[in-house]
Amino acid sequence: MYAYTEFDRHFIRQRAAQFRDQLQRWQSGQLADSDFKPLRLQNGWYVQRFAPMLRVAVPYGEISGAQLRVLARIAREFDHKEAHDTSAADPGLCDLSSLPDRCAHFTTRQNVQFNWIALSRAADVMDLLASVDMHGIQTSGNCIRNITTDALAGISVDEVADPRPFAEILRQWSTLHPEFAFLPRKFKVAITGATEDRAATPWHDVGLRLVRQPGGALGFEVRVGGGMGRTPLIGTVVRDFLPWQHILNYLEAIVRVYNRFGRRDNAYKARIKILVKAEGQRFIDEVEAEYSGIIDKDGAPHTLTQAELDRVSAHFVQPDLTCDRKSADDKIAHILRAAAEDDQEFGRWLKRNVFAHRNPDLRAVTLSFKRVGQAPGDATADQLERAADLADRFSAGEARVTHEQNLVLPWVRCDQLPELWREARRLGLARPNIGLLTDMIACPGGDFCDLANARSLPVAQALLERYHDLDELHDLGEIDLHISGCINSCGHHHSGHIGILGVDKDGQEWYQVTLGGSDGSRQSGEARPGKVIGPAFAAAEMPDVVEAILETYRRERTVGERFVATLHRIGIEPFKAATEAARSHTARTATPA
Numbered sequence: 001m002y003a004y005t006e007f008d009r010h011f012i013r014q015r016a017a018q019f020r021d022q023l024q025r026w027q028s029g030q031l032a033d034s035d036f037k038p039l040r041l042q043n044g045w046y047v048q049r050f051a052p053m054l055r056v057a058v059p060y061g062e063i064s065g066a067q068l069r070v071l072a073r074i075a076r077e078f079d080h081k082e083a084h085d086t087s088a089a090d091p092g093l094c095d096l097s098s099l100p101d102r103c104a105h106f107t108t109r110q111n112v113q114f115n116w117i118a119l120s121r122a123a124d125v126m127d128l129l130a131s132v133d134m135h136g137i138q139t140s141g142n143c144i145r146n147i148t149t150d151a152l153a154g155i156s157v158d159e160v161a162d163p164r165p166f167a168e169i170l171r172q173w174s175t176l177h178p179e180f181a182f183l184p185r186k187f188k189v190a191i192t193g194a195t196e197d198r199a200a201t202p203w204h205d206v207g208l209r210l211v212r213q214p215g216g217a218l219g220f221e222v223r224v225g226g227g228m229g230r231t232p233l234i235g236t237v238v239r240d241f242l243p244w245q246h247i248l249n250y251l252e253a254i255v256r257v258y259n260r261f262g263r264r265d266n267a268y269k270a271r272i273k274i275l276v277k278a279e280g281q282r283f284i285d286e287v288e289a290e291y292s293g294i295i296d297k298d299g300a301p302h303t304l305t306q307a308e309l310d311r312v313s314a315h316f317v318q319p320d321l322t323c324d325r326k327s328a329d330d331k332i333a334h335i336l337r338a339a340a341e342d343d344q345e346f347g348r349w350l351k352r353n354v355f356a357h358r359n360p361d362l363r364a365v366t367l368s369f370k371r372v373g374q375a376p377g378d379a380t381a382d383q384l385e386r387a388a389d390l391a392d393r394f395s396a397g398e399a400r401v402t403h404e405q406n407l408v409l410p411w412v413r414c415d416q417l418p419e420l421w422r423e424a425r426r427l428g429l430a431r432p433n434i435g436l437l438t439d440m441i442a443c444p445g446g447d448f449c450d451l452a453n454a455r456s457l458p459v460a461q462a463l464l465e466r467y468h469d470l471d472e473l474h475d476l477g478e479i480d481l482h483i484s485g486c487i488n489s490c491g492h493h494h495s496g497h498i499g500i501l502g503v504d505k506d507g508q509e510w511y512q513v514t515l516g517g518s519d520g521s522r523q524s525g526e527a528r529p530g531k532v533i534g535p536a537f538a539a540a541e542m543p544d545v546v547e548a549i550l551e552t553y554r555r556e557r558t559v560g561e562r563f564v565a566t567l568h569r570i571g572i573e574p575f576k577a578a579t580e581a582a583r584s585h586t587a588r589t590a591t592p593a
Helices: 006-027 033-041 065-078 119-131 164-174 244-261 272-279 281-296 306-316 328-341 344-353 381-394 414-426 457-466 470-476 539-556 563-570 573-590
Strands: 045-047 052-056 062-064 103-106 112-114 189-192 206-212 218-224 236-243 362-367 378-380 398-401 407-413 481-484 498-505 508-515
Touching: 006 033, 006 119, 033 045, 045 119, 052 119, 062 065, 065 103, 065 112, 065 119, 065 381, 065 398, 103 381, 164 189, 164 244, 164 306, 206 244, 218 244, 236 244, 236 281, 244 272, 244 281, 272 281, 344 362, 344 414, 344 470, 362 381, 362 414, 378 381, 381 398, 381 407, 381 414, 407 414, 457 481, 457 539, 470 539, 498 539, 508 539, 539 563, 539 573, 563 573
Parallel strands: 189 206, 481 498
Antiparallel strands: 045 052, 052 112, 062 398, 103 112, 103 378, 206 218, 218 236, 362 407, 398 407, 498 508
């Protein structure tokens, strides 16, 4: 993984010192709230419903064991619910005693969040983060946010080229870029190097896909204008092939056009997707004209050289792993024997949580953070420490935050899989549910976020409790369930096979259901937003509604047919009818005789 240079470290520590000075001036009254707000946001500090929220940047998801341990320390020593006045909370809306603290939350943008750190202790936290090359820069604000990629980047068997060196170059280029510090709205970039898009690139402001021409030349397919929120849109392909050397020049052209023409009078219409949709070909023409000017008039100042790519790529070589002399075939045979001698859960874990690797001696392993009694994506201080131990012991000290709110260990030796499984199972991180219904995505929702219309976590818990049986989960097969507490779509409900959106009706929590969404991955098919199946449902109805959808699938599927294939074949009407019947049933059973 990328190692910070002395320049990087000096920069991060100076930034932390600057924030401490800003915080002290605000605390002493020398800095007004209105002046301090943009300064704290530039460092990842929000103020949420009951307490501040810190968002920590994890560029393209790569995180070390040492960094996980510092996150564990922050969770244990600083993320305390009792440090805040929550007396104004409505007990009918939110049971504060049930809300988790002393934990971190993995986000769909491969970042990490904390929900209960007091601002009075914020500078100490920033110093701790800086000690392990971490920060919150550009995790908030109208700027270019954290660059995301595939959690299997650099190791997957279907990869055209490793996207991580390009993601790092984009990180360096975009960090505190003076021209792009105050864009019309936030700006998100995702990049993949694989034939299967596991980075959801069509859903981003800019989606980049590494491709090779028949002659072997490497470049990017460039999409612009994807996004969720109130207007879900799939990005438009503006370049089928852009030589990799010019990716920064072309991105500069895109962001300049957006900065010049993007709306600043209406926050709901300020994202680049609205501009691309409104202007169509005119937008593309403006980008191409700007790009031509950068190349011809400005002398292509950001053209990448092979030497620069090689310099950055040198940070992403495979770690030097000490392996025994057994062949890969012998190792795999050993694993299969162990599976036969152990129990069914280990075999399921191998199938669901273990992924092929470009090195046949290695595997990538996903640690699942989805279980009953814990919010999806949450990791306690103890779990963070134990995950760090697993990363150090089994994965060359490296882990990766995934788009699905889990952790991947990317460098696991095949012959160590049985031992890793036993350790992960002991820690509660080996549930074999990756890609299944309970490997759901969920935002923190109304329990924490003051933008949310409804809570996400109680719905997630109700479904985790109802569908805890592994036999049933494996029978249902691959299903993406995504839950958002509001239209901002932090839970990516638009791209779920089953999407759940919290809405407000007369001060009450209701939930809208969509079916058939896709993030663009192999199991989901071409990226597309789901379709709303009818009026919103009450919170109490949601478990029965999801059960009705799944029972319809069981009844209608053919042998071996996945949920999304059945849905496409028969359409949404049978599912809609089933959910309406579930609504009526819930209403009858809830009414006293």
